[in-house]
Amino acid sequence: MESLPLTVTCCGEEACRPSHGWGPAVRPYHLIHFVYSGQGVYYGLDGAHILRAGQGFIIFPGEVSLYVADAENPWHYGWVGYSGASAGQITRDAGLSLASPVFSIARAERTRGILAEICADVASMRAGEWSALGGLMRLLAEIRENTNLPECADDAANSPYKKAVWFIEGNLAAGVRVADVAQFVGLCRSQLYRVFMAESGLSVQDWITRAKTRRAQALLRATPLKLSAVALSAGFASAEQLCHAFRRSGLPSPSEYRRACQDSRREGGC
Numbered sequence: 279m280e281s282l283p284l285t286v287t288c289c290g291e292e293a294c295r296p297s298h299g300w301g302p303a304v305r306p307y308h309l310i311h312f313v314y315s316g317q318g319v320y321y322g323l324d325g326a327h328i329l330r331a332g333q334g335f336i337i338f339p340g341e342v343s344l345y346v347a348d349a350e351n352p353w354h355y356g357w358v359g360y361s362g363a364s365a366g367q368i369t370r371d372a373g374l375s376l377a378s379p380v381f382s383i384a385r386a387e388r389t390r391g392i393l394a395e396i397c398a399d400v401a402s403m404r405a406g407e408w409s410a411l412g413g414l415m416r417l418l419a420e421i422r423e424n425t426n427l428p429e430c431a432d433d434a435a436n437s438p439y440k441k442a443v444w445f446i447e448g449n450l451a452a453g454v455r456v457a458d459v460a461q462f463v464g465l466c467r468s469q470l471y472r473v474f475m476a477e478s479g480l481s482v483q484d485w486i487t488r489a490k491t492r493r494a495q496a497l498l499r500a501t502p503l504k505l506s507a508v509a510l511s512a513g514f515a516s517a518e519q520l521c522h523a524f525r526r527s528g529l530p531s532p533s534e535y536r537r538a539c540q541d542s543r544r545e546g547g548c
């Protein structure tokens with residue numbers, strides 16, 4: 279599990295005793311708590327937060343943290359910890375940071391169910407951490423939907439252009455078509471064309487062709503695949519079509535491009 283870019287490290291739930299606390303101490307991983315009922319206080323870098331049902335907080339690796347259950351109405355919460363090379367980025371993408379560690383979720387019962395599923399996955403399977411990653415991503419998606427991200431970031435993530443680019447990149451090898459992109463985004467082809475021209479100065483088809491060409495370049499640099507396999511992996515119908523796309527882009531032939539990269543790599547470049 280250590281080689282995974284993201285892994286669930288722990289999970290559980292607890293109905294705390296009155297005034298039960300943890301800390302001040304540090305954790306070696308990201309740790310999210312979500313309050314099911316009752317209340318308590320979380321002390322973060324930005325001060326004390328009184329949290330109730332439907333709210334939660336995150337502790338960052340190495341952060342000195344302290345949280346205490348209420349003396350009269352102690353909280354019952356669930357938690358999940360995670361780590362890995364991708365942990366920091368997905369946490370930021372969810373809108374959480376040391377400066378903004380607290381969140382609220384409108385669909386509290388749904389979120390509680392997600393946390394329960396994570397724990398069940400970890401407990402029931404030898405490779406349960408893998409299955410639990412799906413639950414972790416759903417939890418972070420719930421947090422993100424309820425986090426007030428900067429307007430520009432939110433607009434970028436939800437724009438038709440960004441959605442279309444995400445879809446194209448994920449479906450290049452399947453031979454993605456303009457009609458497929460338009461259907462996924464929910465726009466007619468003429469509307470999608472205008473979006474792409476405004477954002478990139480390219481038609482949708484030209485953007486797809488360039489994306490295929492970039493993918494082919496990456497494969498030529500990093501793998502020994504034959505040209506026919508590179509072509510299919512990048513979404514071209516044949517090696518001939520791949521060569522034609524390289525010529526249209528002003529690039530050397532795929533074979534010449536690979537040789538140039540190999541020569542440059544031997545010299546410490548590419």
